[in-house]
Amino acid sequence: MSSAPTITGYLDRLTYRAGDPVTLFAAGQNQRAEVRLVRLGRSPVPGRTARAAVEDIAWDGAGPVEVSTQSSCVGSFATTTLIPRLTSRQGLTLGVCIWTTVADWDDPQTILDLTGGGGALRLELVDSHIVLVVGEDRLVSESPVGNRSWTSVRVNLSTGHASLQLIAHDELYGASSRVKTALSSDFESEAPTLTLAAQAARDVVHCDGYARGRAEHHFTGKIADPFVLYGTQSRDLRSVSEIRGAVTTIGGAAWSLSPVDSGPTRFLCRTYAGKADPMVLVNLPNQGVTGPSWDGTAVSFREKPDHYAAAHFHSTDLVDAGWAQTMTEALPESLRSGVYGIELTGADGTQDTIPLFVPANPGVRTAKVCFMLPTFSYLAYANEDLVSHFANAVGHRFQDPEVLKEAQSRQVYHGREFGRSLYDRHIDGSGVHYSSALRPILDMRAEYGFWSYPEGSGRAFSGDMYLVEWLETFGYDFDVVTEEQLHVEGAAALDGYDVVLTGSHPEYPSTEILDAIESYRAAGGNLFYLGGNGYYWVTGVINAHAPIIETRRGNAGVRSWDSPPGEIDLVSSWEPGGLWRHRGRAPQKLFGVGMAAAGGMSRPFRMSTDESVRREFAWFYDGLEGDLIGDQGFVRGGASGDEMDRVDFALGTPPGTTVLASSWGHDEGAQRATEEVLQPYHGSTSGPNDPEIHADMIYFKTPAGGAVFATGSIAYFGALLVDGGDNNASRALRNVLDHVMGD
Numbered sequence: 001m002s003s004a005p006t007i008t009g010y011l012d013r014l015t016y017r018a019g020d021p022v023t024l025f026a027a028g029q030n031q032r033a034e035v036r037l038v039r040l041g042r043s044p045v046p047g048r049t050a051r052a053a054v055e056d057i058a059w060d061g062a063g064p065v066e067v068s069t070q071s072s073c074v075g076s077f078a079t080t081t082l083i084p085r086l087t088s089r090q091g092l093t094l095g096v097c098i099w100t101t102v103a104d105w106d107d108p109q110t111i112l113d114l115t116g117g118g119g120a121l122r123l124e125l126v127d128s129h130i131v132l133v134v135g136e137d138r139l140v141s142e143s144p145v146g147n148r149s150w151t152s153v154r155v156n157l158s159t160g161h162a163s164l165q166l167i168a169h170d171e172l173y174g175a176s177s178r179v180k181t182a183l184s185s186d187f188e189s190e191a192p193t194l195t196l197a198a199q200a201a202r203d204v205v206h207c208d209g210y211a212r213g214r215a216e217h218h219f220t221g222k223i224a225d226p227f228v229l230y231g232t233q234s235r236d237l238r239s240v241s242e243i244r245g246a247v248t249t250i251g252g253a254a255w256s257l258s259p260v261d262s263g264p265t266r267f268l269c270r271t272y273a274g275k276a277d278p279m280v281l282v283n284l285p286n287q288g289v290t291g292p293s294w295d296g297t298a299v300s301f302r303e304k305p306d307h308y309a310a311a312h313f314h315s316t317d318l319v320d321a322g323w324a325q326t327m328t329e330a331l332p333e334s335l336r337s338g339v340y341g342i343e344l345t346g347a348d349g350t351q352d353t354i355p356l357f358v359p360a361n362p363g364v365r366t367a368k369v370c371f372m373l374p375t376f377s378y379l380a381y382a383n384e385d386l387v388s389h390f391a392n393a394v395g396h397r398f399q400d401p402e403v404l405k406e407a408q409s410r411q412v413y414h415g416r417e418f419g420r421s422l423y424d425r426h427i428d429g430s431g432v433h434y435s436s437a438l439r440p441i442l443d444m445r446a447e448y449g450f451w452s453y454p455e456g457s458g459r460a461f462s463g464d465m466y467l468v469e470w471l472e473t474f475g476y477d478f479d480v481v482t483e484e485q486l487h488v489e490g491a492a493a494l495d496g497y498d499v500v501l502t503g504s505h506p507e508y509p510s511t512e513i514l515d516a517i518e519s520y521r522a523a524g525g526n527l528f529y530l531g532g533n534g535y536y537w538v539t540g541v542i543n544a545h546a547p548i549i550e551t552r553r554g555n556a557g558v559r560s561w562d563s564p565p566g567e568i569d570l571v572s573s574w575e576p577g578g579l580w581r582h583r584g585r586a587p588q589k590l591f592g593v594g595m596a597a598a599g600g601m602s603r604p605f606r607m608s609t610d611e612s613v614r615r616e617f618a619w620f621y622d623g624l625e626g627d628l629i630g631d632q633g634f635v636r637g638g639a640s641g642d643e644m645d646r647v648d649f650a651l652g653t654p655p656g657t658t659v660l661a662s663s664w665g666h667d668e669g670a671q672r673a674t675e676e677v678l679q680p681y682h683g684s685t686s687g688p689n690d691p692e693i694h695a696d697m698i699y700f701k702t703p704a705g706g707a708v709f710a711t712g713s714i715a716y717f718g719a720l721l722v723d724g725g726d727n728n729a730s731r732a733l734r735n736v737l738d739h740v741m742g743d
Contacts, residue, residue, distance in 0.1 A: 002413045007033055007067060007346040008354075008440045010321065013546055014375050015357050015482040018335040022356065024342055025323040027440075028067035031347040035327065036062050040339045040355065040446045041472050043465035044458040045721055046634055052353065052446035052465065053343065054472075061329030067344075070324060072417035072439065075218035076285035076317035077198035078257070078269070080277045081191065082228060086119070088134075088157035088187040091232035093252075095154045095243070096123070096196065097169075097292045099222035099310070101428035103128040103147050109219040109315075111153065112226070113199035117190025122199060123153060125219060132164045134187050139164050142177040149173035150224075150292040157187055158232050167236060169292055196223050197285070197313035203322070204282055208264045209543040209572075212320040213282040220428050224291040224310035226279070227254035240272075240293070240306065247273040255279045257311040259287045259301050259571045266542075266571065269311075284319040284434050284542070286312035288571040290564070300569045300576070307566075314426040318419035319548060320438040331358070337366055337479035339373075339468055341446065355444060355461065359493070360479045367477035368741060370497040371467065374506035374531075375437075376483045376513075376539055376549050378461045382441040384421035385414050387451060389560045410451040412442035422508075422551055423560045431561030436548040457634035457718055459642075464503040466634070466717040467530065473725055474734060484547040487512045491519035498741055504531040504717045505643070508539040508551065511575065514585060521590070524704035526740040529591040530733075532695065532714040533558075533643035536587070536595055538580055540572030554578025556675045558598055558643075579675060581651065589652030592700055593645035593712040596676070597693040600669030602641025602715045604631040605661035605697055613658055617699065619739050620660055623731050629661050629697070630729040635718030638663075639729045644670075644695035645712035657700040661732075663713070666693050699736070709736045 009026035016022060026033065041054035086092055096112055103125060111130070112123040122133040128144035130153055141164055145151045151174055152167040160183050168174040195201040198215035205212050227243050229252040237243050243254050253276035257269050266287075268278040281287070288301045291310035301308035337360040341353035357373055360366050387407045391398045398404040414420075419439045420432045442448075446465050449456035458465060471478050479497070486493050487510050494500055500520060506529075509517075514535065521527050536557065542548040550572040553559045557579045568577045576583065587594035607627050608614065614621060630639020640663030647653045666687030676692070677685055687693045695712035702708065711733075719729035737743075 002411060004413050004415055005352060005442065006348065006350050007344050008352045008442065009326065009344060010438060010440050011342065011354055011356055014437050015359065015485050016331055017361055018331055018358060019333045021328050021330045022061070022342070023328040024326045025070070025321070026065065026067045026326040026344055027070040027323065028346055030068045032064050033067050033347070034063070034345045035065050036343040038341050038343050038353065040341050040353070040465065041469055042446070043469045043721065044447050044449055044456070044462050046455040046457055053341065057332065057335070057340070059329070059332060061327060065326050067326060072318060073212045073214050073283055073320060073322035074318045074416055075198060075215060075315045076281070076283040076313045077201060077215045077218065078196040078279045078281050078285070078311065079201040079204060080194050080279045082194055082276060083230070084191055086189045086192050088183070089159045090230065092157040092187065093155065093229035093231065093233045095152065095237060096226045097150055097152050097224040098145070099150050100125060100145055100147050101221040101430070103145055108217055110197065110199040110217045111219050111223065113195040114189060114192050116192035117188070119187050119189030119192065121187055123155065130164065130166060132162060134162055134183055135185055137162065137181060137183050139179055139181045141166050142179050143175035146174035152238065154237065156232055159186060167238060194228065196226055201282070204280060205322070207320065207543070208545060209266060210284050210319050210548065211267045211280050211282045212322045218315035219313055220315050220426065222289060222310045222312045224257060225254070228252045240309070244273040256309040257287065258305040258309045262572060262574050281311060283317045285314065285317060286433055288567060288569055290566045294566060296566070299566045302569060302574060312430065314428070314430070316416065316420060316426045318439060319434060319436050321417065339480060353445060355446060357480050357482050359481050359485055365479065365496040367479045368498040369471070369476050369478040370481055370494060370500045371471070371478050372481050372486065372500055372502050373464065374483055374503040375547070376508040377503070377505050378441070378444050379435040379437060379547065379549050380422040380508045380551065381443065381460050382421050382435050383412060383414060383418050383443060384423045385411070386423050386560065387411055389423065407451045410449065410456070418442065425561055431553060431563070433552060434542065434548060434550050437546050438548070453635055455634050460505060463505070463714070463717055466720055467501065470720040470725060470730065476737065483509070483513055484544050486516050487541055488544050491516045494520040494525065497525065499526045499528060499737065501528045502530050502534065504714050506531055506534040507536045508549065509535050510539045510541055511573065514580070514590070518590060521702055521706060521708065522704060524702065524706040526706045527591070527708045528736070529593070529708070529710040530716060532645050532712055533595045533598065534587055534645070535580060535590065538570065538575065538577045538583060540570035540575070542572045552577030554582070556582065558674055581675065586651040587645065588648050591710045592653050592657045592698045592708055593647055593696050593710045594651060595673045596644050596646040596695070597666070597670050597672050598643040599671050600641065600667045600687055602633055602636040602638030603663045603666055604638045605629040605640055605663050605695070607661045608659060613660070617658065617660060620699070620732065620735050622735055624728045628728065629732050630716065630719040632722045632727065633715055633719035633729070634722070635715035639716045639719035640695040640713045641715035643714045645710070646692065646694055646696045647698060654700050657698050659696050659698050661697040663694045707740055
């Protein structure tokens with residue numbers, strides 16, 4: 001793995017319009033750096049060392065800045081304030097339910113922290129035991145807690161005494177116990193702060209859809225049903241109804257951590273009994289997770305919220321790094337639509353260019369062509385560590401230590417302070433649900449070479465730069481639109497463009513994005529789907545400004561983690577997650593092709609030999625030499641590869657769709673998409689044995705007079721610039737563009 005960058009940064013969002021202010025958050029080793037605004041136009045062509053920037057832009061923000069080390073807001077927790085004064089002399093009872101996932105760690109994990117005005121009380125998890133700390137006194141549970149089983153923890157304080165009780169919900173996985181101790185001094189706290197899943201909470205900032213902040217000694221696991229009683233309680237409190245009754249009788253407060261809305265204050269958890277400030281969920285712990293009351297009779301928090309009164313906290317959660325601002329400056333008013341970057345150059349000459357995207361102003365169209373950048377997919381893969389995932393896969397090529405070492409050497413740096421991707425797992429093995437642009441994304445750089453491509457060529461954002469360079473090389477003026485813009489503005493963001501082009505891997509659309517694209521197509525727009533494995537995962541949006549996205553994998557599809565039972569619905573949009581295919585919106589309905597296979601070396605497309613097709617689409621085949629399209633390419637050697645889409649009329653490919661070309665002969669590394677396999681048998685799902693493992697290049701007309709063209713392959717962009725663009729893959733795309741634009 002690469003070493004930590006000596007200078008890097010992020011911006012306050014990805015998408016800006018001309019004249020908008022841009023805020024830069026930069027970090028480095030206490031040095032002066034130079035800042036420039038550049039237009040990006042070059043792609044990572046193998047063997048070429050030219051920088052991605054093609055133009056320096058005059059900008060008032062250009063010049064020297066001071067950068068220093070920065071620390072990120074990492075690790076989720078919850079916090080609130082209580083009544084002005086608490087004391088054990090009046091009696092005090094605290095309770096939570098916990099579902100531990102890494103209980104055997106030696107390092108203390110804070111379950112609950114109550115501090116203020118000199119008083120301190122903590123519940124910690126240390127080496128599978130619960131530890132109560134009251135001032136200088138410590139009380140350790142008699143029995144250990146078991147992983148992945150609910151345990152209620154109760155603390156009772158009175159004058160000179162403390163007790164700690166564990167109530168195992170299933171004693172097959174852990175025992176119940178109670179221990180008592182005398183206190184060397186009574187607990188007293190002025191204006192106390194109650195924190196769950198961490199201690200020393202500070203710097204908490206409420207933002208649109210989330211809160212960020214800092215804390216220490218985080219707990220990883222689920223917490224549910226927190227409550228405080230302003231008095232002692234002699235009987236066991238096991239159920240929510242019993243807790244509610246005690247709060248009503250004695251006084252105190254109890255909170256539900258179940259999702260309550262999908263709006264900008266979704267991170268506030270209000271009391272269901274008593275009066276107290278809301279519990280603030282900080283750094284996006286997972287909500288919509290099963291709690292101690294869940295019995296399988298509901299599979300969504302929308303059906304039975306009380307079955308989901310829990311949150312899953314992780315010491316690795318990161319939603320907003322929360323760095324100090326380095327500078328803010330407005331973009332030039334005259335900036336044309338396109339792909340740009342804030343270029344940071346350190347004192348030692350090292351550089352980092354942070355991309356930003358500039359759509360045209362509302363109602364303004366400066367070109368006929370629109371490139372729809374799949375920014376949600378860029379976020380999904382942000383700082384991914386799939387090398388570690390595949391290293392543990394039986395039969396993968398990474399079982400060869402030398403192959404693994406080579407891939408690791410080409411990865412970007414994976415630091416806790418930069419956060420994880422939607423393909424990674426937290427330290428307890430649970431999947432990462434959220435990804436944000438508010439942190440450095442080291443693999444979202446125009447020059448990035450993907451670790452899995454032997455050529456060192458680009459993927460995701462850097463792969464889409466092949467199309468940017470190709471459009472400029474062949475003189476096609478274009479505007480850009482981003483997915484967060486499309487999510488907010490809808491079809492209006494696409495209105496007025498003759499042609500809309502997708503990126504190479506637009507895998508993560510929201511409902512609003514699909515609706516907008518469908519509306520554009522229905523209105524007669526020309527839609528070019530130029531990628532593979534697109535429009536695949538249901539995606540929710542926590543914050544469309546930054547943006548911050550959410551996904552839940554469900555239990556099907558090509559994935560690196562599975563959703564736990566009952567935890568498929570998105571808390572951002574209150575809709576089922578998983579595959580769009582399983583929501584009745586398979587990509588075949590919109591684009592004619594959809595996910596078929598992944599892996600292996602790339603192959604070319606073979607042009608249709610159907611004479612009627614060749615006659616009707618003579619304009620497409622005009623100037624194409626031989627019978628292959630994309631027999632060379634920067635992505636594994638051809639135009640059809642990495643991930644491939646094909647026609648499937650059963651899934652919605654429109655009647656009248658014409659297959660212009662198809663790939664064939666994929667190797668054993670190419671495997672059928674898992675959602676398509678009902679019953680595998682030896683070798684049945686690999687390239688040589690499965691005729692459905694291929695990509696289809698298709699075209700169909702729409703009733704409103706538009707057309708849809710699709711290439712069905714991530715690798716296609718990597719074939720466009722071979723021999724400077726003098727090749728059949730490039731010529732075929734030019735033929736279709738010129739045809740629909742009437743040129």
